[in-house]
Amino acid sequence: MDETDADTFGSLPVDAVREALVGWYEADHRSFPWRETTDPYEILVSEVMSQQTQLGRVVDAWEAFLDRWPTAAALGDADRSEVVGFWTDHSLGYNNRAKYLHEAARQVETEFDGEFPTDPDGLSELMGVGPYTANAVASFAFDNGDAVVDTNVKRVLYRAFDVPDDDAAFETAARELMPDGESRVWNNAIMELGGVACEKTPRCDEAGCPWREWCHAYGTGDFTAPDVPMQPTFEGSRRQMRGRVVAALKEYDELALDDLGPRVRVDYAPDGEYGREWLLGLLEDLAADGLVDVDRGGDQPAARLQK
Missing domain, CATH: 1.10.340.30 (Hypothetical protein; domain 2)
Incomplete structure (x- = not known):
């Protein structure tokens, strides 16, 4: 990270951030x-x-x-x-x-x-x-352009890295974040991120956003943005439920689905709307992020934190 990167992004591991986004885009993106x-x-x-x-x-x-x-x-x-x-x-x-x-x-x-x-x-x-x-x-x-800064990119930078709502700040952050000489893949990737994961209504987990571990909005639950004036409700959100799963599994070495469920939602019912199928989907998201292991070998699936 060069000196200007440090000024804008502090201790953020910029190389890892870049690699995560490009890898996410190249693995799967909309076909046009x-x-x-x-x-x-x-x-x-x-x-x-x-x-x-x-x-x-x-x-x-x-x-x-x-x-x-x-x-x-x-x-x-x-x-x-x-x-x-x-x-x-x-x-x-x-x-x-x-x-x-x-x-x-x-x-x-x-x-x-x-x-x-x-x-x-x-x-x-x-x-x-x-x-x-x-x-x-x-x-x-x-492959000879500058960093693209459109409404979607501003939303991503504002949420992910808490960049101030200021055109000059967005231009500076976008320019410093883009890898030198890679405008084609980078601009496609960050626009894709804004188009499928960091929309006005965010789909962080569903779209497998590659920046979740660094994202300011994901960590705080505040998904406001320059074009999103209302803050989405955190209470009852998927982000909150993921946090409860991790907290429960930190307390217990391993929990079967029906033991974990009530610790995540008080209205958990094995065959209900918020039941085993819903909880398994949550666990599969966390497993894909390298946070949880799911053991399906017993009478019912069980989960534990990855070591």
Whole structure:
């Protein structure tokens, strides 16, 4: 960790944090076709289409757009009214995005000899390409971008590392946390984290968030964020129940399910909503985190803390 890392992250093991996130992302992530390409034109189209549009809706439109105009040259040669018509037919929102994309394709051909600029500054010269989009294309097409800072990333940094709600602080923290020369995988990974685990309603355990052991919000139960003004209730939450399991198993060497259950929830009933099946799911989460061992060899499963 360099001196600037130490200033922002204190004693946080930054290398371990980086490795945990990248490993989590590479092991399993949502599949989008633009994540399988490094073609800057295809990535630019995806970025423009994804602005304020759910990614699931973008896939069909993106594929149809590229079938019709497979290259920047093909798009630049198209009649602008056809491009705008496509945009409208696919309910992609503001039609000026289609106009700008069409103009950017023409610029690539006429001003850049058919080759996309490879860094954020150069890409920002294209019509309608702002700093965020320029950085995204540089990152995902050329592995040559800065750390992406969007609403999801701000939420992650605020919750995980208690970064102040300040744009400059977010920019600094994101820049220091990203490994040098790895903008493609890093930006994909941290955006994925914000999209599937650290959403407005967090899914820390369900999504196997790789930062739980360091996360300020996970440790305190306070999941407020710049775009999440209300604090989710900790009482009765899965996070609280996990803590009760660990506390009970610290007191006892081993507990069978029906002995452990009432120590976790007073309303535990073996066949009820909060019964054996529910408790086993909780234990399996803890086992996946390396905290608990589950022995299924007896009359009923039993749990103990991992040594």
